[in-house]
Structure formats: structure tokens, C-alpha cells
Amino acid sequence: MILTVTLNTALDITYRVPSLRPHASHRVTEVTERPGGKGLNVARVLAALGHSVTVTGFAGGGTGRALQETLTTVPGINDALIPVAGAPRRTVAVVDTATGDTTQLNEPGPVIAPAEWSAFLEAYEDLLRSSSAVALCGSLPPGVPVGAYAHLVRAARAASVPVLLDTSGEPLRRGIAARPDFVKPNADELAELTGSHEPVQATRDVRRRGARAVVASLGAEGLLAVAPEGHWRATPPGRVTGNPTGAGDSAVAGLLSGLVEHLPWPDRLARAAALSAATVRAPVAGEFDRAAYEELLPRVAVTERATAA
Amino acid sequence: MILTVTLNTALDITYRVPSLRPHASHRVTEVTERPGGKGLNVARVLAALGHSVTVTGFAGGGTGRALQETLTTVPGINDALIPVAGAPRRTVAVVDTATGDTTQLNEPGPVIAPAEWSAFLEAYEDLLRSSSAVALCGSLPPGVPVGAYAHLVRAARAASVPVLLDTSGEPLRRGIAARPDFVKPNADELAELTGSHEPVQATRDVRRRGARAVVASLGAEGLLAVAPEGHWRATPPGRVTGNPTGAGDSAVAGLLSGLVEHLPWPDRLARAAALSAATVRAPVAGEFDRAAYEELLPRVAVTERATAA
Numbered sequence: 001m002i003l004t005v006t007l008n009t010a011l012d013i014t015y016r017v018p019s020l021r022p023h024a025s026h027r028v029t030e031v032t033e034r035p036g037g038k039g040l041n042v043a044r045v046l047a048a049l050g051h052s053v054t055v056t057g058f059a060g061g062g063t064g065r066a067l068q069e070t071l072t073t074v075p076g077i078n079d080a081l082i083p084v085a086g087a088p089r090r091t092v093a094v095v096d097t098a099t100g101d102t103t104q105l106n107e108p109g110p111v112i113a114p115a116e117w118s119a120f121l122e123a124y125e126d127l128l129r130s131s132s133a134v135a136l137c138g139s140l141p142p143g144v145p146v147g148a149y150a151h152l153v154r155a156a157r158a159a160s161v162p163v164l165l166d167t168s169g170e171p172l173r174r175g176i177a178a179r180p181d182f183v184k185p186n187a188d189e190l191a192e193l194t195g196s197h198e199p200v201q202a203t204r205d206v207r208r209r210g211a212r213a214v215v216a217s218l219g220a221e222g223l224l225a226v227a228p229e230g231h232w233r234a235t236p237p238g239r240v241t242g243n244p245t246g247a248g249d250s251a252v253a254g255l256l257s258g259l260v261e262h263l264p265w266p267d268r269l270a271r272a273a274a275l276s277a278a279t280v281r282a283p284v285a286g287e288f289d290r291a292a293y294e295e296l297l298p299r300v301a302v303t304e305r306a307t308a309a
Numbered sequence: 310m311i312l313t314v315t316l317n318t319a320l321d322i323t324y325r326v327p328s329l330r331p332h333a334s335h336r337v338t339e340v341t342e343r344p345g346g347k348g349l350n351v352a353r354v355l356a357a358l359g360h361s362v363t364v365t366g367f368a369g370g371g372t373g374r375a376l377q378e379t380l381t382t383v384p385g386i387n388d389a390l391i392p393v394a395g396a397p398r399r400t401v402a403v404v405d406t407a408t409g410d411t412t413q414l415n416e417p418g419p420v421i422a423p424a425e426w427s428a429f430l431e432a433y434e435d436l437l438r439s440s441s442a443v444a445l446c447g448s449l450p451p452g453v454p455v456g457a458y459a460h461l462v463r464a465a466r467a468a469s470v471p472v473l474l475d476t477s478g479e480p481l482r483r484g485i486a487a488r489p490d491f492v493k494p495n496a497d498e499l500a501e502l503t504g505s506h507e508p509v510q511a512t513r514d515v516r517r518r519g520a521r522a523v524v525a526s527l528g529a530e531g532l533l534a535v536a537p538e539g540h541w542r543a544t545p546p547g548r549v550t551g552n553p554t555g556a557g558d559s560a561v562a563g564l565l566s567g568l569v570e571h572l573p574w575p576d577r578l579a580r581a582a583a584l585s586a587a588t589v590r591a592p593v594a595g596e597f598d599r600a601a602y603e604e605l606l607p608r609v610a611v612t613e614r615a616t617a618a
Contacts, residue, residue, distance in 0.1 A: 011371075015414055020331050022405070025413040062320075062378060065395070066371025087375070092401065095415065096331070103404065104334035105324055 001078065002046055002256055003131040003161075003247040004154065005037030005124065006057035008109045008141045009081065009088040011067045012286070020096045020103055029097070034286065035070045036091055037139035038166060041246050041286055045253035045275060047076030048288070051260070055076040056127060058120070058141070059114060061087030080127060082120050086110020086141075091284070096150055099158055109141030117144055124152065128159040132260045135164045136180075141172055142279055149175030156180075162259060166193065166252055176210045177304050183211040187218050199224050214254075214270070215255060221298070222273050227265060234269035236277040237299040246286035248277040310387065311355055311565055314433065314461065315348030315366035317359045318390065318397040320376045320472055321595070329405045338406070343595065344379045345400055346588045347390040347475060348446035350555050350595055354562035354584060357597070358360040360569070363387040363438060366419060367450070370376075370396030374406040387446055389436060391429050393451075395419020402594070415471030418450030421541030426453055433461065435437070437468040441569045444473045445489075445562055449480055465489075469567060472522075477501065485519045493519040493561055496527050508533050524564060524581070526557050531609070532584045534573060539613055543578035555595030559584040579609040 010282045016030040033046070043053040056074050059067055059081035067088050089107040096103070112120075128134065134156050136149050145151075149171050156163035157179065164182040165175045168189045176183060176193075183206060185193065193209075196202040199216050203226045213227035222235035249271040258268030276291035277300075279286070325339040325539060344353070344414050368376055368390035376397050380388050400414040405412070421429075445458050448484040456458075460482050466470035468489065473491040474484045477498045484535035485492060485502075494502065502518075503587065505511040508525050513536045515523045531544035562579040567577030586609075587602035588595070 015416070022329050022331065022411075022412050026412055026415065028416045031416050062373070062375025063372045064371070065374050069371060069487065100330040103329075105326065105332050105337055105401075106335065107324075107337045107604075109339050168532040 001052040001053050001054050001131060002260060003056065003127050003134040004043045004046070004138045004140055005134065006037040006055065007056045007112075007144055008037055008139045009040060009059060009067060010036030011063050011088055011090050012036030012093070012304065013072070013090055014093045016095045018096075018098050019098045020094055022296055025230045032293065033066060033070050035067055035074070037088075037138055038196060038249050038252075039135060040071075041249035042135050042137055042252045042256070043077050044074055045250050045288060047074055048052055048190065048290070049216060049257050050076070051257055052076060052078070054080050054127060054131070056080040056082065056120070056124060058084045058086070058110065058116065060084040062088055063087035070082050080123065082116070082123055084110065084112060086122035089141075109139070112141050112143035114143075120163065121151070121155075125155055125159070126217075128161050128178065131161050133162045133164070133256050135166065135256055137166045137176070137249070137252065147174045150178035152245050153178035155181045164256060166248065168260055173209075176206060179210045179212065182211045183216060184215045184217060184248065184255065186248055187216070190216055200226075212235060215251070216270070217251050217276065219244065222251060223231065223269055223276075225265065225269055229265055231306070232266060232269055232302055232304050234266075234273040234300055234302045235297055237301070240277040240280045241284065242280040243285045244280050247276040247279045249286070250279040250288050266302040266304075270297060270302050273300045310359040310363050310438060311576070312365065312436050312443040313352045313355070315346035315350035315364065315444065315447055316453055316457065317346055317448045318366045318496050319416075320343035320348060320372050320379070320397055320399050321402070323402045323404060324341055324398055325404045325474060325545035328407045329403055329410075330496050332570050336595035337568060342375060344376055344383070346397075346447050347561075348444060349445055349562060350558035351444050351561045351565070352382050352386050353383055354559050354597060355566055357599070358562065358566050359385070360386070360566055361385060361398075363389050363436060363440070365389045365391065365433060366396070366543045367391055367393045367419065367425070367430070368397055369393040369419060372396035372399055389432065391425070391432055393419065393421060395421065396584070398450075418448070419454035421450050423452075426457075429462070430464075434464055436470070437470050440470050442471045442473070443566050444475065444565055446475045446558070446561065446605060448476065451524045455479050456483045458564045460488045473561060475557065482518075485515060488519045490515060491524060491564065492522075492558065493526060495557055498526070499525055501571065506552045509522030524560070524578070526560050526585065528553065532560065532578055534574065534578055534587075538574055540615070541610050541611055541613055543579055543582040543611045545582050545605055545612070549586040549589045551589040551591065553589050554557060554596045556585040556588045558595070559588040559597050575611040575613075575616065579606060582609045603616050
């Protein structure tokens with residue numbers, strides 16, 4: 001199975017209200033709850049593609065239970081979240097049904113105690129034994145050491161499990177130095193890490209810092225991949241409009257599923273780019289539109305580039 | 310012990326944000342959770358007054374568990390909430406720390422299945438056996454019959470347990486016809502029920518409809534009580550400014566505690582009016598300020614009125 005790690009899990013709540021007016025009282029007409037956090041998004045897409053996925057991270061309190069209840073509704077996901085004292089953060093998206101606009105309220109994550117972090121590490125090393133690949137996704141909650149991902153990357157490498165890292169800031173910088181097989185920065189993360197706004201140059205810099213392969217997600221411009229096996233660009237057809245939430249997570253799912261299916265790089269990238277575009281197009285934020293995916297997949301242009309490293 | 314019934318329990322969540330801007334994304338700087346719903350508010354005040362209180366109603370899902378966790382932090386409250394499939398509604402108060410203004414988002418209640426309502430009725434009749442008084446508080450969630458309070462009033466009377474009803478609309482109208490010992494309408498509820506905006510006349514009308522005693526809460530004008538034993542007005546000193554949320558619930562706690570302590574009517578009313586004013590004054594919505602309560606109590610003016618029924 002594929003393992004996804006979400007240290008800062010979330011319960012994503014969407015409220016629909018007729019019209020949001022500050023300082024007024026509103027009757028919420030519709031409430032929906034979804035599992036949240038980048039690794040859980042990746043897991044849902046992997047499960048939808050027919051892969052067996054195990055999710056780990058933290059879940060405590062009533063919100064943790066609510067989050068775990070939402071996971072039971074997704075076939076193919078095995079819940080290996082670690083019980084802790086603190087509850088996952090809630091994110092509340094308030095959709096104004098009159099205008100379609102969304103107002104977002106994001107709680108801070110729970111504080112993870114040292115003993116909880118140790119319990120997680122032990123469970124993670126156990127899970128690696130039966131994993132074909134692992135994705136380390138998203139931000140760190142308070143209490144988790146900033147070098148957490150570096151530690152998790154090294155443990156995956158020691159267990160010979162291919163590891164993909166998708167985070168930002170200092171946890172990304174330290175994680176890359178531990179030599180992950182793949183990193184998937186977006187344009188902002190690339191620029192923050194390397195100081196360069198030129199993706200090709202920045203991507204090469206990330207490889208020099210320790211990542212074996214880098215797949216940069218560049219929004220409408222698709223994906224840029226720099227790996228020992230070659231350099232590619234994967235570009236979806238036309239301009240895709242919609243909500244980009246979760247597009248990067250769908251790309252990660254595309255890359256990992258292609259990896260464990262032993263697809264060649266161009267096919268992995270076409271899948272990742274098509275899933276990403278089909279997520280932007282989907283009416284529900286973070287879901288992918290399967291019909292759009294199937295329609296887009298054969299139309300993604302993957303071009304190989306000269307590898308002047 | 311005193312029993313409080315909250316059929317539409319809630320988890321009251323407060324978010325503090327630096328400044329609420331529609332269609333923007335906000336980092337919540339502080340999250341607090343409290344048990345919500347009128348009967349749970351009454352119970353917290355009764356517990357703070359040193360009474361043993363049991364709370365019943367419904368609690369399901371992750372939000373139910375979170376609600377029950379908040380109850381464990383209140384000493385003196387015994388949790389007899391009934392497990393159901395649906396989760397209690399959440400209410401989210403978004404406080405703009407720049408202006409102090411609050412934007413309120415209220416979820417709808419869970420749908421209660423007929424079997425869940427039957428299970429509640431059975432548990433309620435069991436709890437009545439050890440109750441010295443019962444308060445029936447607040448709105449009905451979907452699925453609970455509109456005559457629910459009438460049924461619960463009759464069961465309390467059959468068990469010889471004094472019963473107070475505090476609700477509104479058709480459930481109040483039907484509940485009064487079942488002859489509760491006390492009802493505590495506010496000015497709006499009185500007017501809606503009787504069509505009269507004249508509190509003395511409206512209060513007498515409510516007695517004619519079946520209530521043994523009526524205590525109307527009239528905001529800054531205090532309380533108006535019409536009972537077989539006499540007619541009183543209880544008025545707090547001066548103008549109390551603050552947040553009126555929960556003031557009516559504190560009045561209910563004052564009346565019930567005074568009843569089970571066998572206080573004469575004027576003392577019960579003074580306590581109810583002082584608790585109510587001390588709740589308006591408290592910095593946290595729905596809490597009462599104990600120092601303010603003790604300072605106000607001897608200064609509430611209780612005047613008896615001619616009983617021209």
C-alpha cells in the first residue's frame with residue numbers, strides 16, 4: 001500500500017449561508033464535512049484511482065473523531081491516525097450562496113507533546129515495512145520539531161521506501177537535505193527556497209540541495225520535472241479555470257500512483273497534470289472531476305528537454 | 310438533583326480573528342468551546358450555585374463527543390445526554406478583535422429519529438424519579454414532535470416533579486396547555502403567544518392558558534411574576550449594559566434553585582434578577598459574573614402588586 005503522512009490533519013467544514021454580513025447572525029442552510037490536510041487529500045485521490053492507501057498523522061478529541069468518521073466514507077482508505085490529546089484544526093469555508101464567494105476561517109493546529117511525537121515515529125516505522133511509497137505532506141503543527149520531515153525522509157530511505165516530500169519553508173529546506181526521492185514544490189515554494197523566480201534554474205538548485213527528483217507545479221503552466229532520468233514539461237490543453245484548492249495534492253497522487261505502477265516518467269507526469277487540472281475544474285474544492293480527468297489525460301503535452309545540468 | 314432538558318444541544322465555538330473581511334482567508338488566533346443550548350446554560354449556572362444538576366438531551370458524532378468533553382470541565386454537572394446518530398449543531402461566533410463585533414453562524418440541529426425520541430422519553434422518565442425539579446429549555450431539533458414539551462410536562466406532573474418550561478412558538482403554546490408549574494417567556498415570546506404587547510395582561514393570559522405561574526423576563530425592566538401566591542416585579546438597580554446572551558437562562562437557574570431551596574417568591578425573584586443582570590455584565594457571553602451577582606443581589610427591588618386577577 002501507499003502511505004500518506006499528514007502531521008497537521010484538519011476537518012474541513014463548509015457552511016452555505018444566503019448572504020454573509022459581518023456582525024449579523026446567520027442561519028447555516030447546509031453543512032458539509034470532509035477530511036482535510038494535504039496528505040488526506042492525496043489519499044482520497046489515490047483511493048479514487050483504485051490504490052490501497054494508509055493515512056497516518058494525528059487525531060484527538062471530538063474533532064478527531066469527526067475527522068475519522070469522514071474517512072470511513074471513503075472506500076480504500078485505511079485509517080492509521082495516532083490518538084493524541086489535542087484536536088485537529090477545523091477549517092471553516094463560509095460560502096455566500098448569493099455571490100458564490102468564500103470566506104475562510106482556519107484554526108491553528110493542536111500542540112503535539114514529545115511523547116505523542118515519539119509514538120508517531122514508532123508507528124511510522126512500523127507502517128513503512130508494508131509501504132510501497134510514502135508521501136510526507138503539509139505543514140507541521142506546534143510541538144513537532146522543525147526537522148521532522150528530515151527524520152521521516154531518512155527513516156523511509158533506511159527502509160528502502162521511495163519518499164515524496166511536499167511542504168514549505170524551513171521544514172522543506174531541512175527535509176530536502178535528507179535526500180528525498182521526490183519533492184513537489186509550487187512556484188512560491190520554489191522561489192522561497194532558492195531565491196530564484198526562474199523555475200528551471202530553481203528546480204536544478206533544489207536537486208543540488210539533495211532531492212533526487214523535483215516536480216514543480218506551476219499552475220496553468222503545468223509541471224516541470226527534473227530527475228536523473230531526464231527533464232520534462234507536462235502541460236494540460238488550454239486554460240483550465242476553477243478552484244485550484246487541492247490541485248497540487250492531486251498531482252502528488254498522480255506521481256505516486258504512477259511510480260508504484262512502474263509507469264515511465266512521461267506517463268506519470270501526464271497523469272499528474274491531468275489530475276491536477278481535473279481538480280481545478282471540479283465543482284467541489286479539492287475533489288477531482290473523473291470525466292474531466294479521462295478527457296484531459298490523452299491531451300496533456302509532455303515534452304522532453306535538453307538536460308544541461 | 311435538578312434536571313435540565315436541552316433537546317437542541319449545541320457546541321458553542323468562539324473564534325477570535327484580527328479583522329473579519331468577507332471573501333478573505335483568516336487565521337483564527339484563539340478558539341474556545343463551551344457547552345451550548347439553553348438547558349446546558351441553566352445547568353452551568355445551577356452548578357456554579359452549588360446545586361447537583363443532571364443534563365439530558367441528545368449528543369451524537371464527533372461534535373457530541375466534543376460537547377461532552379466541555380461538560381466534564383464543569384464540576385457538579387452529571388451528563389445524561391442520550392447517544393444519537395446526528396451531531397449537535399455547532400454555533401460559531403466570530404469575534405473581530407479590532408472592533409469587538411461578533412458575526413454569528415448557527416448550524417441547523419440534527420434530525421432525531423423516532424426510535425431516538427422513544428429512547429429519550431424512557432431515559433427522561435427514569436431521571437424524573439430522582440429529580441427535585443426539571444427545566445425544559447429551548448428549541449426542538451427536526452424530527453422531535455411539536456407536542457414534545459406537552460408530553461414532557463405531563464410526565465413531570467405525573468411524577469410530582471415541579472416543571473419549568475422555557476421555549477417559544479408552537480412548542481410553548483402546546484406545552485402551556487399541559488399545565489406546567491412555571492413558564493419563563495421573554496417579552497417577544499409573550500407577545501407572540503398572546504398577541505398582547507402589554508406584559509401584565511399577557512402574563513395573566515398565559516396563566517389562563519394553563520401555566521400555574523408565569524415569570525416574564527423583560528430585559529432591563531427585570532422580571533414580572535404572576536403566581537397563585539401573588540404578583541411581583543423584581544427590578545435590578547440602575548441600567549445594566551453588556552451582552553444579554555444567556556440572561557434568561559440565568560433567570561431560570563435562579564428560579565429553580567430558589568424553588569428547591571424553599572425560598573419565598575420574593576427571594577427567588579431577587580436571585581433570578583441578580584443572576585440575570587450579572588450575566589449581562591459578564592465579559593464572556595453566557596457566563597455570570599459572581600462578584601456582580603453578590604453585589605446586585607441585595608439591591609434588587611422586589612415589589613408586590615395588587616392581584617386583580
